[in-house]
Amino acid sequence: MTSRFAEPAAPLPGPTRSATARQLAPALPDELRAEVLAGLQAPQKTLPPKLFYDERGAELFHEITALDEYYLTRTELGIMRAHAGEMADLLGAGCALVELGSGEALKVRRLLDRLRQPAAYVPVDISTEQLQRVAADIARAYPGVAVAPVAADYTGAFSLPELPPPARAARRVVYFPGSTIGNFHVPEAVAFLRRVAQLCGPGGALLLGADLRKDPDVLHAAYNDAAGVTAAFNVNLLVRLNRELGTSFDPARFRHYAYYNPVAGRVEMHLVSLTRQTVDVDGECVRFERGESIWTESSYKYAPRQLDAMAHDAGFEVVRVWTDPREWFCVLYLVVRERGTDAQSRG
DSSP: OOOOOSSTTOOOOOOOSOOOOEEOOSSOHHHHHHHHHHHHTSSSEEOOGGGGOSHHHHHHHHHHHTSSSOOHHHHHHHHHHHHHHHHHHHHOTTOEEEEESOTTOTTHHHHHHHOSSOSEEEEEESOHHHHHHHHHHHHHHOTTSEEOOEESOTTSOOOOOOOOGGGOOSOEEEEEOTTGGGGSOHHHHHHHHHHHHHHHOTTOEEEEEEEBOOOHHHHHHHHSOTTOHHHHHHHHHHHHHHHHHOOOOOGGGEEEEEEEETTTTEEEEEEEESSOEEEEETTEEEEEOTTOEEEEEEEEOBOHHHHHHHHHHTTEEEEEEEEOTTOOEEEEEEEEOOTTHHHHHHO
């Protein structure tokens, strides 16, 4: 998975307090079709996880977050409940908060409740329908905050809106919760964080959620829930391709399969072909052997020292880390490192 920001350091300058999302083109149909075809023609077939989040996928993921087996959301929410005040103090008064992959915006409310006169809240999400609804809810709940939603794939090119003159931000803070950073392979995660550092700009900061390594049985249960919601979420990706790209997948001929790879330190999610079959993708025949898989998602689980190294390589300094009593999850407060800091420290 590769990504880039088109205008990473542009100033957050003038929208309105309207909660109407600007559609800034997730991948165009031709681009998405080419990406899908290239992935399915690779030796290890892949599909990008951004395809999960159509309207139905967003609904299914919301169900996943409430499952007993899925510890991530409630654990991170517990950290936010316990430490949002400290986080808000570090972010400072008058900041503009940019949330990447805002989803239902559950966790950010803990911050908005505690922040002093935030200049703006800018949720960025690929699921337009959910984004419009959630942004309207936030605008009603926090009438003093400029809410400027952006409908976009944050792993691709998008522009941030301008803020009205009375709400110029003291600093820009990116909020990236949910351990979504784990969906990138490690070199890609570092490259992504470098672009986030550019997006934050000088004096900016990042609040980053990250899942930690733990008992593999806990991980297995979280991605193979007894109710089959994660399986439906995974298979829905094929339903979306049939609807939007005219592919000929038979979802009943694929099965959800997820497992923890302890060597790589990641959960892998696949769709496994139950039969030998051929699928039409944009006029091309894609052949599957029985038992062959499409790799749909990685979810890396980190050791603390690995997170430190990634942050440093991306141009951030780790200032604070909050975790839960079981040390299953953490939220990191990172600040953009000043240029020349490494050279000075070595000098």
